[in-house]
Amino acid sequence: MRRGIEFKKKARIIIVDDNYEHLSGIKELIEIESDFDVVATATSASVAISLIKKYRPEIVLMDINMPEKDGLTAIAEIEKLELGVRIIALTGYDDPDLIFRAMKIGAKGYILKTMASAQLIYAIDEVAAGKIYLPATLSSRFFEYFQRSFKEETEEVEDEENLLNYLTQREEEVLDLLTQGITYKGVAKKLFISETTVKTHVNNIFQKLQVNDRTQAVLYALNNGFLNKRKVKIAI
Amino acid sequence: MRRGIEFKKKARIIIVDDNYEHLSGIKELIEIESDFDVVATATSASVAISLIKKYRPEIVLMDINMPEKDGLTAIAEIEKLELGVRIIALTGYDDPDLIFRAMKIGAKGYILKTMASAQLIYAIDEVAAGKIYLPATLSSRFFEYFQRSFKEETEEVEDEENLLNYLTQREEEVLDLLTQGITYKGVAKKLFISETTVKTHVNNIFQKLQVNDRTQAVLYALNNGFLNKRKVKIAI
DNA sequence: CTATTTATAGGCCATGTGGTCTAAATCTTT
DNA sequence: AAAGATTTAGACCACATGGCCTATAAATAG
Numbered sequence: 001m002r003r004g005i006e007f008k009k010k011a012r013i014i015i016v017d018d019n020y021e022h023l024s025g026i027k028e029l030i031e032i033e034s035d036f037d038v039v040a041t042a043t044s045a046s047v048a049i050s051l052i053k054k055y056r057p058e059i060v061l062m063d064i065n066m067p068e069k070d071g072l073t074a075i076a077e078i079e080k081l082e083l084g085v086r087i088i089a090l091t092g093y094d095d096p097d098l099i100f101r102a103m104k105i106g107a108k109g110y111i112l113k114t115m116a117s118a119q120l121i122y123a124i125d126e127v128a129a130g131k132i133y134l135p136a137t138l139s140s141r142f143f144e145y146f147q148r149s150f151k152e153e154t155e156e157v158e159d160e161e162n163l164l165n166y167l168t169q170r171e172e173e174v175l176d177l178l179t180q181g182i183t184y185k186g187v188a189k190k191l192f193i194s195e196t197t198v199k200t201h202v203n204n205i206f207q208k209l210q211v212n213d214r215t216q217a218v219l220y221a222l223n224n225g226f227l228n229k230r231k232v233k234i235a236i
Numbered sequence: 237m238r239r240g241i242e243f244k245k246k247a248r249i250i251i252v253d254d255n256y257e258h259l260s261g262i263k264e265l266i267e268i269e270s271d272f273d274v275v276a277t278a279t280s281a282s283v284a285i286s287l288i289k290k291y292r293p294e295i296v297l298m299d300i301n302m303p304e305k306d307g308l309t310a311i312a313e314i315e316k317l318e319l320g321v322r323i324i325a326l327t328g329y330d331d332p333d334l335i336f337r338a339m340k341i342g343a344k345g346y347i348l349k350t351m352a353s354a355q356l357i358y359a360i361d362e363v364a365a366g367k368i369y370l371p372a373t374l375s376s377r378f379f380e381y382f383q384r385s386f387k388e389e390t391e392e393v394e395d396e397e398n399l400l401n402y403l404t405q406r407e408e409e410v411l412d413l414l415t416q417g418i419t420y421k422g423v424a425k426k427l428f429i430s431e432t433t434v435k436t437h438v439n440n441i442f443q444k445l446q447v448n449d450r451t452q453a454v455l456y457a458l459n460n461g462f463l464n465k466r467k468v469k470i471a472i
Numbered sequence: 473c474t475a476t477t478t479a480t481a482g483g484c485c486a487t488g489t490g491g492t493c494t495a496a497a498t499c500t501t502t
Numbered sequence: 503a504a505a506g507a508t509t510t511a512g513a514c515c516a517c518a519t520g521g522c523c524t525a526t527a528a529a530t531a532g
Binding site: 068168169170171193194195196197199200213 | 507508509510511512513518
């Protein structure tokens with residue numbers, strides 16, 4: 001929109017792809033069809049990382065199907081450097097899990113090799129402008145995967161019998177302190193009750209949770225959303 | 237594309253909005269501009285839920301800024317019913333947190349009231365076709381929020397000194413068994429070593445983790461990505 | 473080839489933990 | 503008002519746990 005008025009800095013790009021044919025193909029495409037500046041290319045992730053440190057490009061196009069060090073690991077490593085490099089993942093597969101993982105570790109875009117070249121340029125444009133770019137088809141997949149993984153997560157917790165529901169208020173308080181690694185004495189002091197009372201509560205908790213020591217009780221509590229209960233209430 | 241050839245079932249829609257003006261506006265818009273069937277409308281979430289149970293619509297347009305029972309809670313409840321209803325969240329705010337939460341609990345679309353009516357129809361079209369629809373601007377926000385929350389999550393774990401790194405392999409094995417709530421005896425059996433050896437390891441673990449009982453050790457391990465280490469290695 | 477680390481194991485003792493039983497005061501529910 | 507659940511508390515006992523110490527074989531590092 002404001003093109004032509006604002007100063008247009010050519011974004012510098014590094015392309016990484018173990019397939020040399022494809023690499024030079026993309027390079028040419030970008031040089032001809034766009035006004036980005038391809039400052040370097042690499043056919044392996046390790047070389048790419050040193051090049052990135054050297055050239056500090058704005059954008060990295062990263063093939064994530066490479067032998068030895070794979071692209072995802074490379075992306076994670078680059079992100080860790082915190083150089084402000086914006087990485088676009090490039091691959092032949094529209095596997096939702098792959099997309100999800102790439103976005104999770106910080107990729108700012110994800111495009112398929114089969115996509116039209118115009119879309120590649122557009123993606124770079126968007127990412128260079130600070131946005132995140134996923135083609136509509138992929139973002140749909142991403143969302144499905146996202147929702148599915150989230151549903152499983154909450155289902156696991158709410159599923160069937162959650163023995164935590166049988167605990168009384170006081171027992172929950174005691175368990176809460178147990179999950180902080182506090183002893184009988186400590187709990188007694190905090191709740192202003194005697195140590196034996198705490199023991200009684202703890203024994204009742206064990207029976208209700210069907211465990212026989214505090215570690216198992218704490219693990220049960222943690223695995224069954226004891227701490228999450230509050231979090232979920234606030235978060236959703 | 238295959239329009240006209242395939243049998244076109246009119247998707248049934250229920251619209252929920254506490255603002256009556258707006259509600260009827262959308263209703264008219266849909267009835268005139270699309271061929272969806274608005275089977276009912278509601279101005280409160282609780283009424284909406286009973287209507288949904290009765291009419292079993294394919295699509296629900298849900299305003300998420302409503303008094304009393306808010307839209308997000310309503311969406312969560314409807315999703316829990318597992319009626320296969322596809323919900324589109326409708327609101328005036330493009331708050332990324334709100335978008336994220338809506339998608340998290342299962343909304344299949346999210347559109348702003350300020351958006352053009354054509355976009356609303358398009359969104360319904362997409363969602364009715366089984367896809368998930370987020371306008372480009374919102375999906376960008378969503379992704380940013382997604383990445384940010386994920387980054388924080390991993391940073392918390394990798395941050396600074398992780399005392400777990402000082403543990404030897406054997407100590408990690410022992411701790412692993414402790415995080416499963418196993419006693420000295422059990423650990424000894426599993427590792428084919430004597431009970432006193434286990435105690436020695438455990439004591440060393442305590443010192444390294446700067447704790448003084450197993451519960452605290454387990455909690456430290458869990459909070460500092462002990463179990464995640466493997467997961468992360470496999471997952472990323 | 474020594475020095476260090478790691479894994480192994482034992483003893484001793486204080487204290488924490490868990491099992492079981494009883495029981496009273498208080499609060500809910502019917 | 504009676505029945506039931508919850509919270510409180512005690513006694514008793516077996517055993518698990520944790521602190522502290524020493525010590526040896528094996529592996530690793532310098």
